[in-house]
Amino acid sequence: MRPAARTCTWWAATSLQTDRPAAVREAIYACRKGGTVFTLGVFAGLVDKFPLGAVMNKALTLRGAQQHGHRYIPEILDRMSRDEVKTEHLATHVMPLDDGPRGYRMFKDKEDGCVRAVFRPGGEALTGGPPRRRA
Numbered sequence: 001m002r003p004a005a006r007t008c009t010w011w012a013a014t015s016l017q018t019d020r021p022a023a024v025r026e027a028i029y030a031c032r033k034g035g036t037v038f039t040l041g042v043f044a045g046l047v048d049k050f051p052l053g054a055v056m057n058k059a060l061t062l063r064g065a066q067q068h069g070h071r072y073i074p075e076i077l078d079r080m081s082r083d084e085v086k087t088e089h090l091a092t093h094v095m096p097l098d099d100g101p102r103g104y105r106m107f108k109d110k111e112d113g114c115v116r117a118v119f120r121p122g123g124e125a126l127t128g129g130p131p132r133r134r135a
Contacts, residue, residue: 023039094117094118096122
């Protein structure tokens, strides 16, 4: 057996989907027998319908950790001020502050590929027109 075939780790992306246990359940069901399911990020919610039977039957290892982002904020801000870290690509939709409810709904429902909506005060989108979607 190849070394890669002996281990299987599934990462449940909970940092973008806080309190969404579906990602953890999916990882448990998709992981091979004897594998590891690892969650990283902020997962503060209670989980109903947790597939403990699948964890036991597959002999899975569950691991998790918090993301300690506050420790790195001063360094990140310093690097951003020197243009060493680019963040423009993180804002997929830029729109006026007045469009807040619509932007939040787009983000929540993942409409139009919305990953992060950024709102600008003053009533104008970055482009001066309808909400802009960044590539």
